Amino acid sequence: MSAWGQLVDYLTTTANWTGQAGILHRLEQHAALTGVSVAIAAAVALPLGLALGHHGRGGNLAINITNVGRAIPTFAVLTLLTLSPVGIGNTSTVIALILFALPPLVTNSYIGVREVDPEARDAARGMGMSGWQLFRRVELPLGMPLIMAGIRIATVQVVATATIAALVGAGGLGRLITDGLSSHNQGELLSGAVVVALLAVVVESGLALVQRRVDPVRRLRAGAGFEPGAVTTS
Template identity: 60%
Template sequence: MSTLTSAFDWLTTGASWRGGEGIATRLGQHLMLTGASVGIACAVALPVGIGLGHVGRGGTLAINISNAGRAVPTFAVLVLLAIGPLGIGDTTTVVALTLFAIAPLVTNSYIGMREVDPGAKEAARGMGMSGVQVLRRVELPLALPMILLGLRLAAVQVVATATIAALIGGGGLGRFVVDGLANNHRDQVVGGAILVAALALLVEGALIALSRLLPAAARPASCPR
């Protein structure tokens, strides 16, 4: 248990938070990598998933992309990209993280769109709504919970994978674990792991909160409840 107390000592010492290799810098790097990857992945994956779901095609693709994402080890992709053409660096990390965030986003937005009650869509069409109007005012609000679930899966996945990126020499909180292991600083290993776990749980919690608040706000005010 002495490792645990020394880990807490390391975490609570002001010096370990400051400087170019301090916790604050690493946390900033971790958030930057995560934010950039999830942002790019959303820009690519959401139009695809929502579009496929709207027209009702490509279901096999939408499910299989998720299965493939699960079978391919994140670590292998990171290393392949690092010793491949991209070399070691932030670009490599962001490319790998984005690839892994795309799968849950496409799959969940597709399922969300497909699970919208056909009756609701038909009623909207019967009221004279155009395809775009049905998409914006009926399908998207109803699919929002599933889309947000996809976002949460992707974000938590990316936070975890960004940790593994430290193994290929990337920045972020994983550095403490990897460097600590290499230099036999167990307090840093455990302290870094605590930080990583806390960050993942925080991101998950924040997105759960968002998925409770947003669907209610997205519901048109004129809609009787």
């Protein structure tokens, strides 16, 4: 049977969707790992990035952690954590996922707030706004598209990284791929690959939609075709 035939065969067999090693349970694990990691990373990184942006400090820090993050292999971090006292399991995976979600979150929230038009900032000051009001009513809304872009990039990155976690025995959709490889089951291998790729594309386009929705400038100029440039870090 051709590889694609095996893929269709695997996906159309009900038993492959249910149970502990079934696609649905793997998807559930994947979503849980991603959700928890992005939530914790956002809770740490967004306040930091926004505060740095508001005060105009730490720009180099934001850029540098992005560059360093790119040079460190995910697989290496996962292996080191697994062999460390943290040990094999969800904690190691979540720590690794958080580490790789931080750079785009910090960088984009920093740039989002920092790159707000200085004239808008001056006007707000001239209207007598306090620092907090300036942040809350001018910088945050105007920076929202870039902040949201950071959340999108981080989430997509975590979805991908959670797949690599299967190499060190973690759950999630990557397990369909590693299990399929070790049992020479091409149907399972390809199903894993296709489901992971689909998930990544769905998450990416879903969050891209949210990103456009939260852009106040775009809302004002609805239909004018205004498209803000996105800052991607990876």
